[in-house]
Amino acid sequence: MNNFSYSRATSVQNAVQRASTDKNAMFIAGGTNLVDRLKVFLDEPSQLIDVSRLEMKQLEPLASGGLRIGSLVPIQP
Amino acid sequence: MEVTQSTVSGAVAVTLNVNGKKRSLAIEPRVTLLDTLREHLGLTGSKKGCDHGQCGACTVLVDGQRVYSCLALAVMQEGKEIVTIEGLAKDDVLHPVQAAFIDNDGLQCGYCTPGQICATVALLDEVKQGSSSAITPNLEHPPQLAELSEAEIKERLSGNLCRCSAYNGIVAAVQQLVGQTPPSAAADVMVKEMPA
Numbered sequence: 141m142n143n144f145s146y147s148r149a150t151s152v153q154n155a156v157q158r159a160s161t162d163k164n165a166m167f168i169a170g171g172t173n174l175v176d177r178l179k180v181f182l183d184e185p186s187q188l189i190d191v192s193r194l195e196m197k198q199l200e201p202l203a204s205g206g207l208r209i210g211s212l213v214p215i216q217p
Numbered sequence: 218m219e220v221t222q223s224t225v226s227g228a229v230a231v232t233l234n235v236n237g238k239k240r241s242l243a244i245e246p247r248v249t250l251l252d253t254l255r256e257h258l259g260l261t262g263s264k265k266g267c268d269h270g271q272c273g274a275c276t277v278l279v280d281g282q283r284v285y286s287c288l289a290l291a292v293m294q295e296g297k298e299i300v301t302i303e304g305l306a307k308d309d310v311l312h313p314v315q316a317a318f319i320d321n322d323g324l325q326c327g328y329c330t331p332g333q334i335c336a337t338v339a340l341l342d343e344v345k346q347g348s349s350s351a352i353t354p355n356l357e358h359p360p361q362l363a364e365l366s367e368a369e370i371k372e373r374l375s376g377n378l379c380r381c382s383a384y385n386g387i388v389a390a391v392q393q394l395v396g397q398t399p400p401s402a403a404a405d406v407m408v409k410e411m412p413a
Contacts, residue, residue, distance in 0.1 A: 146229065146246035146292050168293070175249065175288045176269055188246065190293055 141178040145187040149194060158189050167191050169212055231292050235260065236304030242291075250294055251275045251286035254301060262302035262331045266378075273377030276332035277301045283339035283376075302331035305338065314338050314394060321389035321399060325381030333387055336377045341394060343373070362395040 149155035159165045164186035168174050177183045196210040228243040235258060242257055251268075254260040254277070266274030268287045275287040278300040305312035314337045317323070324330045341362065349359040352372045360369055370391045371384070379387065389399030 141247050143245050143247050146290075168290070170288075171290055171293070172270055172285065172288050175290065178247070179269070188290075192293060 141175075141181065142184050144185050146190065147187065148190040152191075152194055152196070155189050155191050155194065158187075162187055165189055229292060231295060233291065233294055233299060234297065235299045236301060244291055246290065246292045248291050249287050250277070250279075250284070250289040250291045250299070253291035254286060260301050260303050264328055264331060266329065266332075271378070272329070272332075273336060274329050274332040276335045276377060278335055278339060281339070281342060283336050285376075300335075302334060305334065312338070314341070314390070317390040317393045318387070321393060322386040323383055323390040324379075324386065325383050329377060329379045329381075333374070333377045333379065336374055337387075337391055337394070340370075340373045340391070344395075363397065365391070365395050365397075367392075 147158060149158065155167065159167065164184075166174065166183060166185040166188055168188045168190055169192045174183065174188075178185075192212065194212065196212040197214075198208075198210045199213060200208040200210075202208055228245050230241065231244055232239055232241045233253070234240075235254070240258055242253065244253060244257060248257075251263055251265060254263050255265065263277055263286055264274035265287060266272035268275075270285045270288040273285065275285055276283050277286045278284070278298075279289070279294060280297050305315060311319075312334070314334050318330065318334060318337075323333070344360065344362050344365060347359045349356045350369055350372045352368060353359055360366065367388055370388050374387065374391070392399040
């Protein structure tokens with residue numbers, strides 16, 4: 141795979157701000173899908189923004205009766 | 218949290234906690250955890266089977282959870298506790314999972330075994346914590362260790378392939394570990410006389 145720069149986002153806002161200044165940036169959380177794609181050059185990002193440590197791991201019941209599942213909620217608790 | 222920003226060309230400084238030791242490295246962000254272990258740290262126990270997250274030979278433990286190290290970037294593992302097959306035994310005393318694999322012939326060539334054993338260590342922990350699997354009938358009542366069925370064991374180790382097909386021995390090893398009596402590994406290979 142091509143090399144890329146790596147940064148660890150400090151907040152959701154920080155992650156979005158970083159991505160908005162580089163159209164070839166991609167987010168990475170675990171890597172199971174993305175690293176596989178990088179290896180066969182399906183994706184060639186200039187930088188990876190690590191969002192894995194951000195607080196998006198909540199399951200939130202909503203007043204309307206729905207459930208908001210954070211995008212970093214793992215399959216296994 | 219401190220932001221680390223690297224340049225495209227160069228290596229970055231990464232400190233990893235591997236088998237209880239801090240290891241400081243300079244590696245490019247694209248280097249996988251598997252290549253870091255094997256090529257930079259000399260820990261060749263973790264194996265590169267497919268390098269695409271399909272075979273499980275590279276399975277290691279990160280903060281107690283099983284991870285395909287071929288699909289994990291080393292730079293992302295800072296501050297996490299990484300345990301490989303080399304970190305399971307205590308000096309000359311094998312980890313109980315290692316001993317159970319030997320007792321039950323849970324291997325033939327041994328190439329997938331480090332991954333199988335790391336996966337089994339995590340599997341036992343997952344069951345203790347009440348994790349369900351894709352085939353658990355009632356998610357409200359995940360199986361306890363003692364009642365873990367053969368089908369559950371096979372499902373929960375389905376991320377680790379064995380081309381020698383030592384699966385019966387691997388399942389028996391897990392059964393022994395959870396306190397069940399595994400079936401005899403001795404296969405009935407005697408050719409019965411055919412009736413005339």
